[in-house]
Amino acid sequence: MKIYIVTGASSGIGEAIARKLILERHTVFCISRKRNESLIELASSIQTSLWYFETDLGKSGLIPGLMNEIFKLMDKDQISAISLINNAGIIEPVCPAGNYDNDELQQLIHVNLLAPMLLSNEFIKHTRELVIPRSIVNISSGAAASPYAGWGPYCSSKAGLEMFTRVLNLEQKQKPHPVRVLSIAPGIVDTPMQGRLRNTNDADFPMKPRFEQLYQHNLLSRPAEVAEKIINFIFCELPGDDEIIDLRKL
Numbered sequence: 001m002k003i004y005i006v007t008g009a010s011s012g013i014g015e016a017i018a019r020k021l022i023l024e025r026h027t028v029f030c031i032s033r034k035r036n037e038s039l040i041e042l043a044s045s046i047q048t049s050l051w052y053f054e055t056d057l058g059k060s061g062l063i064p065g066l067m068n069e070i071f072k073l074m075d076k077d078q079i080s081a082i083s084l085i086n087n088a089g090i091i092e093p094v095c096p097a098g099n100y101d102n103d104e105l106q107q108l109i110h111v112n113l114l115a116p117m118l119l120s121n122e123f124i125k126h127t128r129e130l131v132i133p134r135s136i137v138n139i140s141s142g143a144a145a146s147p148y149a150g151w152g153p154y155c156s157s158k159a160g161l162e163m164f165t166r167v168l169n170l171e172q173k174q175k176p177h178p179v180r181v182l183s184i185a186p187g188i189v190d191t192p193m194q195g196r197l198r199n200t201n202d203a204d205f206p207m208k209p210r211f212e213q214l215y216q217h218n219l220l221s222r223p224a225e226v227a228e229k230i231i232n233f234i235f236c237e238l239p240g241d242d243e244i245i246d247l248r249k250l
């Protein structure tokens with residue numbers, strides 16, 4: 001039995017990843033603030049195991065207890081492979097420094113960076129004794145390496161997540177049964193996050209016209225296509241030696 005823990009399963013890329021995993025009849029643990037009823041119905045209609053946790057990953061104190069609860073539901077003897085997909089993410093605040101709302105800024109760092117670090121820590125702790133393929137996939141962005149005006153918090157959080165990926169790999173490669181840790185930038189994908197970006201103030205995000213044009217010319221990737229590519233990398237052979245993958249560059 002393959003087990004996947006997917007954060008941000010209520011919409012966009014996370015929903016598409018969870019949907020495909022359910023259809024492949026894997027056991028899936030979903031985490032987001034809102035329940036995704038259509039995933040729950042799908043899993044029940046084909047009788048696959050899906051557990052849904054409505055949790056705000058911005059509340060970092062909840063994360064160790066959440067992971068304890070998730071791992072208590074597993075029969076470790078039955079697991080053939082296990083993966084944590086750190087996909088949940090937010091882009092707000094989108095504006096130049098000097099105008100950030102403190103609470104929004106904290107929430108972004110908590111959801112995009114602190115939560116994946118805490119979840120990874122718990123995942124490694126809970127799976128340490130398992131001699132099976134284990135993997136952590138961090139959903140990154142081109143913004144981890146390229147600065148965009150108005151995206152200071154978002155770019156910084158994704159750059160931090162990529163560095164965390166590199167550090168985890170360095171640590172894990174020394175181990176007899178390492179966890180595979182990947183960072184995958186999905187490209188520009190047609191999700192609610194992109195819709196919110198197109199609604200930001202022009203003055204706050206100078207690159208906005210480019211994102212509008214891509215949308216108008218139907219050049220955004222579809223979440224289902226992106227989900228399929230991400231899932232293919234979780235336990236299979238990688239395109240190169242690097243753990244930092246950009247789907248647009250393949």
Ligand SMILES: NC(=O)c1ccc[n+]([C@@H]2O[C@H](COP(=O)([O-])OP(=O)(O)OC[C@H]3O[C@@H](n4cnc5c(N)ncnc54)[C@H](OP(=O)(O)O)[C@@H]3O)[C@@H](O)[C@H]2O)c1
Nearest residue numbers: 008010011012013032033034056057088089188189191193
């Ligand atoms: N779309 C793109 O073009 C693009 C490009 C590069 C990278 N990405 C990355 O891809 C990932 C998914 O983005 P998306 O485009 O699919 O965005 P999305 O449609 O807005 O989905 C974001 C997901 O994150 C969850 N989330 C947000 N805040 C949360 C919180 N406090 N606690 C728990 N879950 C939370 C949301 O669920 P709830 O609201 O129900 O909590 C939702 O399921 C993100 O990491 C994003 O940075 C996207």
